[in-house]
Amino acid sequence: MKKIIVLFSLVFSAHFISAQTVPAYKRADLPVDVRVKDLLQRMTAEEKFWQLFMIPGDLGTNPSDYKNGIFGFQVNTVQQQQGAAAQLLNYKSGQTAQQTLAKINAIQKYFVEQTRLGIPIIAFDEALHGLVRDEATVFPQSIALAATWDTTLMNNVAAAIAKETKARGIRHILSPVVNVATDVRWGRVEETYGEDPFLSSVMGVAFVKAFEQRGVVTNPKHFAVNHGEGGRDSYPIHYNERLLEETYFVPFKAVVQKGGARSIMTAYNSLDGSPCSANDWLLNKKLRNDWGFKGFVLSDAGATGGANVLHFTAADYAEAGKKSIENGLDVIFQTAYEHHKLFNKYFLDGSMNPDVIDSAVARVLRVKFELGLFEHPYIDESKLEKWTAAEHRALTKEAAVRSFVLLKNDVFGKSGASVLPLNKSLKKIAVIGVDAIEARLGGYSGPGNQKISILQGIQQKVGSNTQVKYAAGPGRQHRTWTFVPGNHLFTMQNGKRIKGLQGEYFNNVTMQGQPALTRTDESINFQWTLFSPDAAKINYDFFSARWTGKIEAPVTGTYKIGIDGNDGYRLYLNNKLIIDNWKKQSYSTKLVDFYFEKGKVYDLRIEYFEPAGNAWFRLIWNVGVTDHAETKINEAVQLATSSDVAVVVAGIEEGEFNDRALLQLPGLQEELIKRIAATGKPVVVLLVGGSAVTMNNWIDQVPAILDVWYPGDAGGEAVADVLFGDRSPSGKLPITFPVSEAQLPLVYNHKPTGRGDDYNNLTGQPLFPFGFGLSYTQFSYSDLQLDKKQVKAGENLTVKFKLKNTGKYKADEVVQLYLHDELASVARPIKELKGFQRITLNPGEEKEVTFTITPDLLTMLDVHLKEVIEPGMFRMMIGSSSTDIRLRELFEVK
Secondary structure, three states: OHHHHHHHHHHHHHHHHHHHHOOHHHOOOOOHHHHHHHHHHHOOHHHHHHOOEEEEEOOOOOHHHHOOOOOEEEEOOOOOOOOHHHHHOOOOOOOOHHHHHHHHHHHHHHHHHHOOOOOOOOOEEOOOOOOOOOOOOOOOOHHHHHHOOOHHHHHHHHHHHHHHHHHOOOOEEOOOEOOOOOOOOOOOHHHOOOOOHHHHHHHHHHHHHHHHOOOOEOOOEOEOOOEOHHHOEOOOEOOOHHHHHHHHOHHHHHHHHOOOOOEEEEOOOEEOOEEHHHOHHHHHHHHHHHOOOOOEEEOOOOHHHHHHHOOOOOOOHHHHHHHHHHOOOOEEEOOOHHHHHHHOHHHHOOOOOHHHHHHHHHHHHHHHHHOOOOOOOOOOHHHOOOOOOOOOHHHHHHHHHHHOEEEEEOEOOOOOOEOOOOOOOOOEEEEEOOHHHHOOOOOOOOOOOOOOOHHHHHHHHHHHHOEEEEEOOOOOOOOOOEEOOHHHEEEEEOOEEEEOEEEEEEOOOOOOOOOOEEEEEOOOEEEEOOOOOOOOOOOOOOEEEEEEEEEEOOOOEEEEEEEEEEOOEEEEEOOEEEEEEOOOOOEEEEEEEEEEOOOOEEEEEEEEEEOOOOEEEEEEEOOOOOOOHHHHHHHHHHHHHOOOEEEEEEEOOOOOOOOOOOOOOOOOHHHHHHHHHOOOOOEEEEEEOOOOOOOOOOHHHOOEEEEOOOOOOOHHHHHHHHHOOOOOOOOOOOOOEOOOHHHOOOOOOOOOOOOOOOOOOOOOOOOEOOOOOEOOOOEEEEEEEEOOOEEOOOOOEEEEEEEEEOOOOOEEEEEEEEEEEOOOOOOOOOOEEEEEEEEEEOOOOEEEEEEEEOHHHHOEEOOOOOEEOOOEEEEEEEEOOOOOEEEEEEEEEO
């Protein structure tokens, strides 16, 4: 017995001594909070700063630069291009999944094994609708996923992306975008889940849960509103708290409280005068105190310094960083290693509150512990699954099929039948438009995995018995000029020919005195919207410039030359003034005729002044530009004329910092559609893009329109399935399509106007309402039943009705539940989406559909912004869109 006691004592003592010698933060058996506290007290000021700093990049040639650690990398797997923007957006790395994982493991090994404390990094990337890496599946764009109105499908898609992401060692994604897209002019509508807070919330939660449950941290963005007046990206926001709480905060609150999101990204813009990255009310009082958020907050790329550069609320980058951390930001996201020198001053000199720094670092460390990175920092490379096109192929195709929205499908000709679906026995099909072959994937996409274009999909579907011929048409852009390239511009310096023009820049608007900057500019193609020509030497909003040199003509003939950009400017050739726009008024494109002789050199002088900032300035000509648009249109028309049907694939241009003032199809695509429609052949227009399109000029001339969004890797196959009736379209619009830009912003769930909403020369109604989408079949709604007409404030209400497929095709219907408070203490939206279900029915089949109206669906904010359920009558509306209401009933809350 004594021997047993002695042996036990020796074992216990050894364990005790071992536990004492292993730092607490390295002990997996201890609570996370204990480990965080232990690690924090061991860290130097520099080590703490680096846990709050993230960049794209890798260790480079001098790993010792990172001896103090770092939050994490968006890992580069190839040589980066020059420039911060190129670094940040270098997603198409050209590396396999195996190479990516090997690189991440190698980088992680340095931090775990060679830095003093061994704090692992978090490798991060973008995964909006698929990981932006080679060999990763690209699913339909986010707005398309929202158009499925299918949260189960969304969760499955997100789970697939999470699987591909984690397998590569990436544990943090800068997705999803849950901003409510209330203005379709915004260029990033495609990245969102649409205009409705409820739909955005449930889709966002379905996405976030799939990642967080699989050990990949999500980063819902951009907190809180990323577009402002005019639909402009990152414009300042001055919304009251009610509007924020009732609309723009809703999905963010949901993904935090219901989805479990462990990080949040702030927006570039300011909210009530404070940058969102340095907004105490937004980040501390609202996000953390009110919502209970425990994760970390990071800035959008470069946004922390933006407090200085863009918002002018900080004297320099160091102060911007200090103000941001003190007001709730945790992680500064920059685009280059060297940027740490701009921000670390106040972190290291002791002037920042150490408790604030420690709190931020603790939030980062807590997530690293929760992810298990201290115990399992590496992914086993031998077990990496080889992601091929087949891995999630069926899922991405199914998501595409369910996302397509049929906007129009009229009867055509004497048959009395609708144009769609097409008959597979057609002898000749014309497929027209560059989007038919480009297989565009949308913003924040990887390169794709064995992409199938729409043309390929149609060809595969009909086989060799049908001729499928293609014509490009005029494309999405129609520009009759181009930028003058630098190889036609030169100056003579010390007897040598130097490419470009000599530029002299002045800190006045009259080119007086000595230039503050002299340099050679290879070409005159500038967009100084945020900065000056040289931040250290030239005013950004009060300067002038003179460029001098030679221009050599590559051809002989009369061509146009001029300026595209902000006035005022003057252009001289051989000392003759050919354009005089020396005034400050607007933006314009001015071109004049000039006779050039091939090989001849002409003296060139350009003068420019800018007294207000936001400068665009480009030297342009039409040398080498041949306008083939008419020829391309004629080729398409001829092809359509000789075909049984014409499928016109038309697309839009959009994206980050690429907002749209005009919503019609760009270039000459509208003219193309009208000319093809005039052939008398049936025409199907397929819309490729992620936002609304106006159609006044052509909608009445074509019988069928199908919105296919950006449909992902298998998009062409999915389009063909729907075009030829193997599947019925069943998507519903998550945004409102306006008749005209003059109606914007236009959303279905606005509050009562107090009067009418029409114009004296235009309706106030949309072209296609929120929730709209046709089918190849028809559905009837009947026998609405409520289990009770009166409910108490805390009770559920059960609603039942019958849905029947009365047509000839198997199809899905998305039934939608809307509510309206008939009389409230504050104005409420005219209707609000509160539920939806996607139901599959065979021809003639009928199902009973049930909704449960829970107390949270009846909750509103009273005059004091307190959540309440007010007694009174509520209107319940069930239908096929926000305007196509099929069943209506009132019930009372007692």
